[in-house]
Amino acid sequence: MVERIEILKRLQSIKNKISELEEFKKCRKNDIQKKKELIDNKRILSEKRHEEKISIQKEIDSKELELKTDEEKVNKYNVQLNAIKTNKEYSALCSEIGCKKADMSLLEDEILSTMSKLEVVDKEGKELTEELKCDEESLKELIINVDADVKRTDSEIGKLQKDQEQYINLLDEESLRYYKRLSNIKGGKAVVAIIGNVCGGCYMNITTQTLNLLISGKELVFCPSCSRILYLDEK
Template sequence: MIESIEVLKKLQSLKNKINESERYKECRKQDVQKKKDQIEAKRILSGEKHKEKISVQKEIDRKELDLKTDEGEISKFNVKLNTIKTNKEYTALCSEIGSKKADMSILEDGILNTMSRLEIVNKEYSELTENLKHEEESLKELIKSVDADVRETDIEIEKVQNDQKKYIDVLDEDFLYHYSRLSNIKGGKAVVAVMGNVCGGCFMNITAQTLNLLMGGKELVFCQSCSRILYLEEK
């Protein structure tokens, strides 16, 4: 009887070991997913920066085109100046040229500002792509190390499963049935110690009758409150 309880305790500890290994594997896989998500966010950011880069460049092209148009118009005005007959017409045309030149000056300032902006955007974009490249390299390394960890953990799990089989083989079928059923519904805590007349699973007091059964050591004893399999913890 006591031997069977020892086997159940052993089985429980092996099962907990497997659960722990599974959790560890899950954690490592989540590390990879987290990194992938981070990279994806950066890739989106870099894509947006690339669009911004193109749009700023287009803005410069547009302004330069406007500037050329204005230059062309001023040349035409200058030609026209030579053919003008009246003073009034001359003054009007000069004022038109003046206002066109003022427009051009604003455009030129605008182009310079936009060029500075382009320089900043270019720098930001190349920093982002550089960082992305670096992150992708480090993801590859991470995947390699996680794959190795998972493989190693799988081998450990297999070893523990083989140990489990050895214990299951020597266990009474009835014991195994109760243990498996409880283990599944009690989160792996199917076999618990009784200490100071208290169940180690639900922390309720056990009855005198339960204690007597435990002392007798002839059968499986269950907690009347939580139904777990009990054993007396030796002091």
């Protein structure tokens, strides 16, 4: 009988280990997914910066064209000034030239500030491109490492499954049936320890009667609350 509960304990311990390893594999694969998502988001941002750059450059080009047109106008007005006969016409044209020059100065300021904006966006874009290059390199490395981890873990799981089978072969039919059924309905936790008079599966107190049954070690003892197979933790 002691042997039977020992086998069940080993089986549970192997099952726990396999679950941990499966979880580890999932986490590692998730690491790749997270890295890929990070790269995708950065790529979207980088494309956005690129589009911003094009649009700002267009803005600068159009302002520069406007400035050039104004310059040509001022030059034309200056030529016209020489041909003017009356003072009234002269001062009217001078004021027109003044207005244009004020517009041009404003435009020049706007062009300068737009150029600084372009510089910032350009710098951000270049930094992102650099980061993306590094991220893609580290993703490649990550995939290699995760593949190795998964391979190693699979082989560990394979070994554990062989051990599991050996213990299953040692177990009587009835105990195995209990174990399998409980394992299926209790989230893989069929065999649990009693620690401080509390069931390690459902954390309910157990009765002295149950405790006595466990100490006598004559039969399999089930938790009255969650039905899991119980054992006494020697620690």
